[in-house]
Amino acid sequence: MSKNENNLERFQLLAQHEHVFACPLCFNPLKVIAYKSFVCSSGHCFDFAKQGYVNLLTRPYQTKYDTSLFAARQHMNAIGFFEPLISRISESILRLMQPHHESLRILDAGCGEGSHLKSIQNQIRERAKIAPLGVGLDLSKEGIKMAARGTSNAIWCVADLARCPVMERSFSVILNLLSPSNYAEFHRIMADDGIVIKVIPESDYLQEVRAALNPNASRKTYSNEKIRELFKRHFALLEMERVAYRIALKKEQLHHLVQMTPLSWGASESLVQQWMNQEQAEITVDFSIMYGKKR
């Protein structure tokens, strides 16, 4: 499929689901005009980018995440680094959202380069033979540009999570994976029978990388108590599960891992190089998944 056909398909998807979107300035409904722009009833206008996404920011932002970080995450997703996590989330969505599979609509708040949302959509399609719509929001234009490459049953928007450009109660599943939250907004845009899924790193996540790159850092007792409490203040906690596993990575993959994680920030360059030049290493992956619903 040519790039233009791919874009046309994407804008058709946007037109088909325009009722889900709201103007980030006034929250009036947005309408697709001439496959070119999103316009609200107050006349605020947002043009579609030729790369197949829409920028719904009300002012430009600088984010610290750059293209190499997103490329690294995409690579790690492709080699299955997150597979057990993605698999568990997909299973749980199908289990918790029964019998509403037909109307599933998934929003990934802080989607980055989109590979988690795409993988979850693929797994749901394989398991349940349904193709839920996905919407990915991220503050980073670089991430969203990357997400919009190739085909996917998803709409990609550069957007501020503090003003999610979607209508209230419009999503049955809100994903928030290893990314900051805006619970008031999640509450507004979530369907009354919907779920919010938040993933946080646990104490053993990448412990080998931490130990090697910050050997002198005192190992603080690590607790997610505050994150859990904040989550429970906004949502009824349905379930919480821990997903922990070890994965063997080769040299090339260690490079991507280091680029994907902020852990190396602050470590000396020689230490980072030395660590990345091992032939292979066993890495611990350790996450908690929280599932919440409205009270």
Ligand SMILES: [Zn+2]
């Ligand atoms: Zn408006």
